Every structure is written in structure tokens, then in C-alpha cells.
Amino acid sequence: MIVAIIGANGFIGTRLVEIFHLGGLHTVVPVVRRASSLALPARFALDWRIGDALDVPSLSAALAGCNAVVHASLGDPRQIEAMPAVLCAAAAAAGVKRIVYLSSASVHGQAPEPDTTEDTPLHCHHAMDYNNAKVRAERAFFRGCAQHELEGFALRPGIVFGPRSRWITDLAADLRQRRAWLLNDGSGICNSLYVDNLVEAIAQSLTARSHAAGAYLVGDGERITWFEFYRIVATSLGIDPATIHRLASVPVFHRTTQERISRLVAGRVGQTVLPVMPARLKTMAKRLAATLTPAFPTPDRWRLSDAPQPRLTQELALLQQCLWQLPSDRAMQRLDYHPLVNFTTAIQRSLAWLAFAEGRT
Amino acid sequence: MTPLPIVLVGCGAVSQLFYAPALRVLEADGLLRVAALVDPVEAARERLQQFFPHVPGAATLAQVDTPRVCLAIIASPPRWHAEQTLAALARGWHVLCEKPMAATSAEAEQMIGAAEAAGQILAVGHYKRFFPSSHYLKFLCGPAGPLGALKSFSIAEGGPFTWPATSPAFFKKKETPGGVLLDIGVHVFDLLLWWLGDPDDFSYADDVMGGLEANARVSLRFGSTRGRVQLSRDWATTQRYEFEFEHGDASWTVNDANGLSMTLDGAPFALQGTLRGTDGTAAATNPQSFIAQLQHVVTAVHNRTPVLIGGREGVRALRLIEACYARRQLLNQPWFSPAELSTACLRAVNP
Numbered sequence: 001m002i003v004a005i006i007g008a009n010g011f012i013g014t015r016l017v018e019i020f021h022l023g024g025l026h027t028v029v030p031v032v033r034r035a036s037s038l039a040l041p042a043r044f045a046l047d048w049r050i051g052d053a054l055d056v057p058s059l060s061a062a063l064a065g066c067n068a069v070v071h072a073s074l075g076d077p078r079q080i081e082a083m084p085a086v087l088c089a090a091a092a093a094a095g096v097k098r099i100v101y102l103s104s105a106s107v108h109g110q111a112p113e114p115d116t117t118e119d120t121p122l123h124c125h126h127a128m129d130y131n132n133a134k135v136r137a138e139r140a141f142f143r144g145c146a147q148h149e150l151e152g153f154a155l156r157p158g159i160v161f162g163p164r165s166r167w168i169t170d171l172a173a174d175l176r177q178r179r180a181w182l183l184n185d186g187s188g189i190c191n192s193l194y195v196d197n198l199v200e201a202i203a204q205s206l207t208a209r210s211h212a213a214g215a216y217l218v219g220d221g222e223r224i225t226w227f228e229f230y231r232i233v234a235t236s237l238g239i240d241p242a243t244i245h246r247l248a249s250v251p252v253f254h255r256t257t258q259e260r261i262s263r264l265v266a267g268r269v270g271q272t273v274l275p276v277m278p279a280r281l282k283t284m285a286k287r288l289a290a291t292l293t294p295a296f297p298t299p300d301r302w303r304l305s306d307a308p309q310p311r312l313t314q315e316l317a318l319l320q321q322c323l324w325q326l327p328s329d330r331a332m333q334r335l336d337y338h339p340l341v342n343f344t345t346a347i348q349r350s351l352a353w354l355a356f357a358e359g360r361t
Numbered sequence: 362m363t364p365l366p367i368v369l370v371g372c373g374a375v376s377q378l379f380y381a382p383a384l385r386v387l388e389a390d391g392l393l394r395v396a397a398l399v400d401p402v403e404a405a406r407e408r409l410q411q412f413f414p415h416v417p418g419a420a421t422l423a424q425v426d427t428p429r430v431c432l433a434i435i436a437s438p439p440r441w442h443a444e445q446t447l448a449a450l451a452r453g454w455h456v457l458c459e460k461p462m463a464a465t466s467a468e469a470e471q472m473i474g475a476a477e478a479a480g481q482i483l484a485v486g487h488y489k490r491f492f493p494s495s496h497y498l499k500f501l502c503g504p505a506g507p508l509g510a511l512k513s514f515s516i517a518e519g520g521p522f523t524w525p526a527t528s529p530a531f532f533k534k535k536e537t538p539g540g541v542l543l544d545i546g547v548h549v550f551d552l553l554l555w556w557l558g559d560p561d562d563f564s565y566a567d568d569v570m571g572g573l574e575a576n577a578r579v580s581l582r583f584g585s586t587r588g589r590v591q592l593s594r595d596w597a598t599t600q601r602y603e604f605e606f607e608h609g610d611a612s613w614t615v616n617d618a619n620g621l622s623m624t625l626d627g628a629p630f631a632l633q634g635t636l637r638g639t640d641g642t643a644a645a646t647n648p649q650s651f652i653a654q655l656q657h658v659v660t661a662v663h664n665r666t667p668v669l670i671g672g673r674e675g676v677r678a679l680r681l682i683e684a685c686y687a688r689r690q691l692l693n694q695p696w697f698s699p700a701e702l703s704t705a706c707l708r709a710v711n712p
Contacts, residue, residue: 018697018701019698019701021704022570022697022700022701022704022705022708023698023700023701023704024704035526035527035528035529035531035532036522036523036524036525036526036531037522038522038529038531038532039521039522039532039540039541039575039594039595040575040594040595041572042532042540042572042573042575043540043568043569043570043571043572043573043574043575044570044571044572044708045534045571045572045708046571046572048532050529162696163696164595164596196698349695349696350696352695352696353694353695353696355695356576356692356693356694356695356696357593357595357596359515359517359578359589359591359598359599361693361695
């Protein structure tokens with residue numbers, strides 16, 4: 001099968017290209033947005049193409065001659081929402097029937113309710129814009145598939161880790177800088193998914209029967225807590241897990257004025273109004289916004305050296321409150337998905353990549 | 362001094378980001394005047410004409426009409442360097458050729474031969490040698506270096522490819538004979554060869570599996586000094602050059618033209634500082650170093666004096682790169698499954 005991989009330069013796309021091409025599973029056509037994104041796909045003698053995931057003519061030209069497409073493109077919330085309609089229209093124009101779209105488990109929120117499955121209704125009232133964008137995007141994807149009579153598979157992976165993943169690099173950096181932290185001793189469930197296992201789910205989606213089209217949660221075979229995830233990474237890096245900050249609670253996250261303004265600008269209303277707004281008015285609005293943003297306080301010179309503080313993010317705070325392991329049962333039954341790599345091996349390979357990237361091997 | 366006419370060949374990213382602003386400064390200073398902009402792509406010429414509105418554009422060198430004494434700057438993709446340099450030399454022009462000076466050392470030899478036969482200057486654009494910090498490191502690595510003999514070094518350079526390439530030529534084997542080693546490694550090798558001379562031995566590995574490398578590793582030995590070089594277009598490296606001497610360490614951040622860090626053995630703290638002239642004047646910045654290279658070449662043309670990095674000096678890095686490619690081994694990529702590794706080995710040997 002000739003498979004186009006949109007977003008072939010990203011962390012998941014890169015591994016997809018490696019596994020499909022080197023494993024001889026499919027003929028791969030990497031698709032990237034711009035020439036400068038070709039560094040990794042160009043390691044192989046492949047028919048790579050430039051295509052804009054936000055532009056139907058550009059993307060359909062890039063998909064020409066392919067039998068199926070995997071969409072692994074990243075973007076900001078606005079782009080995330082816009083891409084599925086473009087994807088479906090471009091695939092239809094190029095005569096590609098089968099599409100595997102990478103949705104996210106975050107359509108259920110970072111800490112989904114117990115008993116959450118694919119049948120749990122989705123909503124757009126999540127605290128994080130990313131989640132809401134992914135919900136709208138997945139809906140748009142299935143709408144587009146229905147409109148163009150395509151076979152759409154939307155995979156909802158959780159914490160996808162592996163070579164080049166931020167879950168490995170950011171955690172390693174936080175551990176080394178003594179900024180890593182665990183909530184409630186890390187008892188929350190990390191819905192982990194090693195990238196090779198995600199690729200396996202994608203591979204199964206590409207060959208599954210048409211009537212299996214739909215949305216699927218996918219995860220690793222094991223139930224992993226955040227403590228276990230952090231412990232194994234810390235130990236492998238020679239860091240005592242006891243040095244990880246332990247928190248009993250996390251702060252309530254509020255959007256700053258600047259974030260609210262950026263959100264407004266990036267939103268539908270902002271994008272409609274801005275192009276027709278006079279330049280003078282824009283300048284005045286920017287000045288007003290600047291006055292609303294509080295000046296950064298000057299630190300007191302008379303203080304002790306800063307001790308490393310936990311790097312708190314809203315996303316991680318929500319994730320560590322998760323008490324439910326999202327089930328892969330449906331993917332196992334309908335796609336014949338089975339995780340090929342166990343968690344221990346997955347972490348070993350991820351950290352072996354980190355050592356490679358840091359020049360330690 | 363009459364301003365030297367300049368023909369800028371290749372109007373891509375390096376011309377837009379480096380040559381255009383530098384030429385404009387030196388044009389205002391009266392040292393040179395831009396006489397023609399050459400590129401087969403009209404849109405690329407037009408972008409450069411925003412810097413030089415009254416300068417005529419041409420699709421090919423043959424269409425350019427300039428006086429005989431002139432400097433051609435060859436800033437096109439490497440596969441065109443030899444052909445365009447030879448054409449420029451044939452017209453009696455002097456040449457400053459951007460790095461790498463050619464696609465192969467055989468082409469470079471042709472360019473050197475043509476320049477020497479015609480008695481014209483062929484300079485190579487290794488502008489990092491004009492950094493004050495590069496000069497300081499040469500001093501430290503030399504026989505009179507105050508930190509003693511160099512014991513080892515470790516160089517890590519590169520990160521995700523962000524160069525605003527206007528075409529995919531960087532990633533097409535037909536257009537560019539190498540990946541990150543040729544692109545970034547040519548600078549690293551040029552500096553190493555300048556500082557330490559030719560290596561006695563080396564080994565090389567990269568991640569080519571039928572295409573062009575995104576990651577490369579080189580181990581080198583210069584006498585008793587051993588060092589390693591890590592290059593990447595894939596992942597952010599530390600962007601540091603680390604040197605371990607007999608009596609202390611020195612380190613340099615890539616492209617920091619006038620900054621260095623040092624640790625003296627036994628000293629309670631490390632030093633991090635900005636270089637200054639011995640008279641207290643500020644040392645050149647990165648853009649000023651690029652301008653200095655151009656000034657140097659133009660002055661050499663005017664005065665008929667040798668250039669710091671001529672063809673014979675410029676080809677050394679290219680030869681070492683070719684020698685590395687000849688000894689290429691597949692980098693160990695430990696996240697590959699055994700099946701992937703097996704195919705990767707096959708693709709590395711037989712694309």
C-alpha cells in the first residue's frame with residue numbers, strides 16, 4: 001500500500017516513516033509543510049512531497065497516487081480545527097479512500113471520568129483550549145468522511161512517548177533541574193502509549209475492514225502510574241526518585257490577561273474582525289492590551305539563591321489527577337490491535353534515544 | 362580607491378540574510394558597488410533587488426555585463442559552485458565562493474587550477490575564521506597556549522533544521538552531495554584543521570539510509586589529542602565546543618563571535634566573558650565578522666595580496682568530509698527494532 005504521512009517530520013510521523021519504510025510494511029510518501037521540514041524524512045530515498053495541511057489544492061497534489069493517508073500534523077488550536085476538513089476534501093480529490101487521523105485521548109479531558117470509553121459523549125467545555133480543539137477537529141473529521149464517503153479511523157492515544165517525545169525530554173530536563181514533581185505521590189494513572197504501539201494501531205487501521213471505521217482509544221498494555229513513569233526515567237538517568245518534589249495539591253490555574261487577549265485574537269471572532277480593522281485601531285488596541293498586562297515585578301536583590309521549584313503546568317496538573325485507565329478493548333477487538341512493545345522496553349528504547357540525541361553514545 | 366564591482370550569484374537565503382546586508386554596509390562605505398544579481402529564479406532576484414533597487418538582475422552569468430576587474434560572489438547551491446566559479450574566472454573576475462566550495466574535491470581542484478592559471482583570487486567563505494573567539498581558540502590550541510597542551514575536545518553543533526531554505530535542494534541528493542556533515546561539518550572541520558592541522562586518524566558514522574544524513578558523529582585524533590564531533594539537523598545539541606587543556610578548560614558557544622568561557626585548574630570559579638581588543642575596543646560581532654571577511658577579500662583584490670582562506674585552504678575541509686563519507690558506518694540507533702536495524706544496514710550500504 002502507498003501511504004502518505006502528513007506531518008512526517010514530527011515525533012510520531014518520524015517514527016511512522018521509520019517503521020513503515022524499514023519494516024517494509026508500506027511504501028511511504030512523507031508529506032511536510034515546508035522544505036526545511038525534510039531533514040528527517042530525507043534520510044531515506046523516499047518520494048517525499050511538500051503539502052500544506054491547511055490548503056486543499058496543495059494537499060491533494062501531495063496525496064496523488066496514494067492509497068491511504070495518515071494525518072499526524074500538529075498545529076495551534078485554530079489549525080487543529082481547520083485541518084480535518086482540508087484533509088477530507090484533499091483525500092477525496094486525490095482519490096484516497098482510507099484515512100487514519102490522529103485524534104487524542106484529551107477529547108475526554110486530561111483526567112477522564114471513570115468508565116470513560118469511546119461511547120462517552122464528548123463536550124467542548126474542557127479547561128484547555130487544546131482539548132476543545134481536538135473535540136471539534138474529530139467531529140469535523142467524521143463529518144468530512146461522511147460528506148466525501150471516506151473510511152475514517154480516528155485514534156485517541158494518551159501520553160505518547162518515545163524517541164523525540166517531549167514526555168521524555170521535558171521530564172529528563174525537569175528531573176535534572178530538580179523541577180519534576182508528583183501529585184499525591186504520583187498515584188494518578190498515566191495513560192501511556194509507546195510510539196511504536198501507536199504505529200501498530202495505525203498499521204492495523206490501514207488494513208482493517210471498512211465497517212470498522214470509527215474512533216478508537218489506544219494505550220499500552222500495562223497500567224502505569226505517574227510515579228512509575230517518573231521513577232523508571234529518574235533511575236535510568238541516575239537520579240534518586242526521592243528527590244522529586246511531592247505535592248499534596250496543585251494551584252488553580254487562571255488565564256492571564258495576555259492569554260485571554262491572545263485567545264480572543266486567535267478565535268473565530270478575532271480572525272474575522274482583525275483583517276478589516278484599521279491599522280490605527282489595531283495599534284491603539286495593542287497599547288491598551290499592554291497597559292492591562294501587569295509589569296513583571298522586580299525581584300528583591302536581598303534574598304537567598306533560588307532553590308529549584310516544581311515546574312507546574314495546567315496540563316500536567318490535570319493529567320496527574322487521572323484515576324482511570326482508558327481502555328483499548330475496542331481497538332483490540334475491531335482492529336486486532338495489540339501493543340507490541342512492553343513498557344519497560346519502551347522506556348529503555350526512549351532513553352537510549354535520549355542518550356543518542358545528547359551525544360552520550 | 363574605486364569601488365569594486367560585485368556580481369552576486371545566487372539570491373537564496375544566504376544572500377538575503379548575510380551577503381545583502383553586508384554588501385550594503387560596504388557599499389555605503391565606498392569599498393564596493395553591487396553591479397549585478399544573478400539567479401535563474403526571478404522571484405529570488407526580486408527579493409534581493411529590494412536591497413539594491415537599481416541593480417540589474419540576470420538569469421545567468423553570461424547575461425551579466427560588467428567591467429573586467431570584478432568580484433563574483435558564488436552563493437548558489439553547492440552543485441553549481443564549480444561551474445559558476447569557472448565561468449567567472451574565465452571572464453577575468455575574482456571569486457569568493459560560499460562554503461562548501463564545491464560538490465566534490467575534484468571540482469574544487471579544477472577551480473583552484475583555473476584561478477592559479479589565470480592569476481586571480483579564489484577565496485572561500487569560511488567566515489567563522491574571522492570570529493575573534495576563533496582566533497582566541499587558535500591561540501589557546503597553539504604551541505604558546507597558556508593553558509598547555511590540548512588533551513581532548515568535544516564539539517556538538519546543530520539542531521532542528523530551521524534555515525529558511527527557499528527550495529528543497531538541501532535535501533535532494535542530486536543537488537547536494539551531503540547532509541549535515543557537508544552543511545555544518547564543513548565549518549567545524551575548517552576550524553579544526555585551522556586550529557590543529559590534519560588529523561592522524563578518524564572514524565565516522567551517520568544515519569544515512571538511502572538519503573542524506575541528519576545526524577553524524579566523528580571521532581578524530583591529532584597526535585595525542587582526541588576529540589569527537591556530534592552534528593545534528595534532527596535534535597537540539599548543546600551548541601558547544603569544549604576543550605580540555607593541560608591546565609584548564611575552555612568552551613565556546615557556536616556562532617558567539619566574541620565570547621568564551623574558561624576554567625583554570627585550581628581556580629574556584631569559571632570565567633565567562635566577552636572578548637575585547639588589547640586596547641579595550643569591542644571585538645567584532647558575528648555580523649561584523651561576516652563583513653570583515655568581505656572587506657578582507659575586496660582589499661585583497663584591490664591590493665593584489667593573498668587571501669586568508671584561498672582555494673587550497675578551503676578544499677581541506679571538503680577533502681576531510683569526503684574521507685569521512687568514504688569510511689561511513691551506520692550510526693547505532695538503539696530505538697530501532699532488530700528488523701528495522703537489519704534493513705537500515707542494507708539501505709546504508711546499498712541505497
